[in-house]
Amino acid sequence: MFANTPYEDITYENRNGAAWITINRPKVYNAFRGKTIEELIHAFLTAASDKSVGVVVLTGSGDKAFCTGGDQSNHDGDYDGRGVVGLPIDELQSAIRDIPKPVIAAVNGFAIGGGHVLATICDMTIAADTAKMGQVGPKVGSVDAGWGTAYLARIVGEKKAREIWYMCKRYTAQEMMDMGLVNKVVPAAELEAEVTSWCETIMEHSPTALALAKRSFNCDSESIRGISMMGLNAVKLYYDTEESKEGVNAFNEKRKPNFRQF
Numbered sequence: 315m316f317a318n319t320p321y322e323d324i325t326y327e328n329r330n331g332a333a334w335i336t337i338n339r340p341k342v343y344n345a346f347r348g349k350t351i352e353e354l355i356h357a358f359l360t361a362a363s364d365k366s367v368g369v370v371v372l373t374g375s376g377d378k379a380f381c382t383g384g385d386q387s388n389h390d391g392d393y394d395g396r397g398v399v400g401l402p403i404d405e406l407q408s409a410i411r412d413i414p415k416p417v418i419a420a421v422n423g424f425a426i427g428g429g430h431v432l433a434t435i436c437d438m439t440i441a442a443d444t445a446k447m448g449q450v451g452p453k454v455g456s457v458d459a460g461w462g463t464a465y466l467a468r469i470v471g472e473k474k475a476r477e478i479w480y481m482c483k484r485y486t487a488q489e490m491m492d493m494g495l496v497n498k499v500v501p502a503a504e505l506e507a508e509v510t511s512w513c514e515t516i517m518e519h520s521p522t523a524l525a526l527a528k529r530s531f532n533c534d535s536e537s538i539r540g541i542s543m544m545g546l547n548a549v550k551l552y553y554d555t556e557e558s559k560e561g562v563n564a565f566n567e568k569r570k571p572n573f574r575q576f
């Protein structure tokens with residue numbers, strides 16, 4: 315599908331064995347549409363099968379955003395691609411978890427909504443001190459009821475996970491590190507160098523030992539994949555309601571949503 319075709323929504327570079335996958339839609343703060351997700355899946359699977367790649371980095375272009383989740387301008391009940399909600403987001407999340415190589419999220423700005431979920435499921439997260447992270451689902455008529463909730467709670471604990479989803483606040487990189495969602499915070503200008511240095515260390519280590527470690531970590535939380543699929547199907551029904559559409563419309567019209575009518 316992508317043979318000999320450059321990606322449109324992302325870039326892919328093999329830097330000395332580290333596959334850097336960059337979401338390249340800065341005008342919409344690196345929000346994803348159907349095509350973006352397809353290209354990300356393809357890139358992760360390419361990295362998985364390339365023996366010269368030992369580690370994968372996921373980041374966003376520009377200095378504003380890592381990823382702000384689904385593209386709200388392409389969202390009218392369904393997104394514009396395939397899958398249960400018009401985005402094969404479950405396949406992308408599975409690709410990040412299943413590839414037998416460590417995936418590092420290099421969070422260079424906003425990691426919000428589905429973008430925050432992507433950072434959460436990466437094996438490790440290194441963030442710029444300027445990054446802002448959090449959830450917006452209940453403000454914009456959405457929820458990632460699976461990896462975004464249940465897996466998040468494994469990392470930050472139930473109370474904090476519930477706060478993140480119910481309050482929809484923005485957290486600094488340091489606050490996210492204090493909660494266990496970020497491994498290291500560095501000045502924004504040093505993010506790339508820091509991530510490169512972590513990649514160099516990983517490239518010195520045994521790929522099979524790393525793959526086994528990753529698989530064993532995953533085993534313990536594997537049941538969340540089922541919760542996630544059920545959540546996705548429930549969210550599809552929710553997306554078809556006026557209540558959900560009010561959230562999307564309010565964002566696009568730059569106004570506060572009126573959810574109390576429902």
Ligand SMILES: CC(C)(COP(=O)(O)OP(=O)(O)OC[C@H]1O[C@@H](n2cnc3c(N)ncnc32)[C@H](O)[C@@H]1OP(=O)(O)O)[C@@H](O)C(=O)NCCC(=O)NCCSC(=O)CCC(=O)c1ccccc1C(=O)O
Nearest residue numbers: 342343345382383384385386387403424427428454456458
């Ligand atoms: C990111 C913000 C907090 C930044 O706020 P601020 O600094 O005030 O800047 P803005 O003026 O708001 O934004 C600048 C510019 O970017 C555009 N933009 C930002 N985010 C998006 C977006 N997601 N889609 C489209 N466009 C976006 C914004 O319109 C501005 O453009 P201008 O032309 O300059 O006006 C803030 O922007 C913000 O909160 N953004 C909204 C984020 C959002 O709503 N994301 C979607 C969340 S829902 C989601 O991700 C579900 C998709 C999904 O993956 C999923 C589906 C079903 C089940 C599970 C999942 C899952 O999450 O896994």
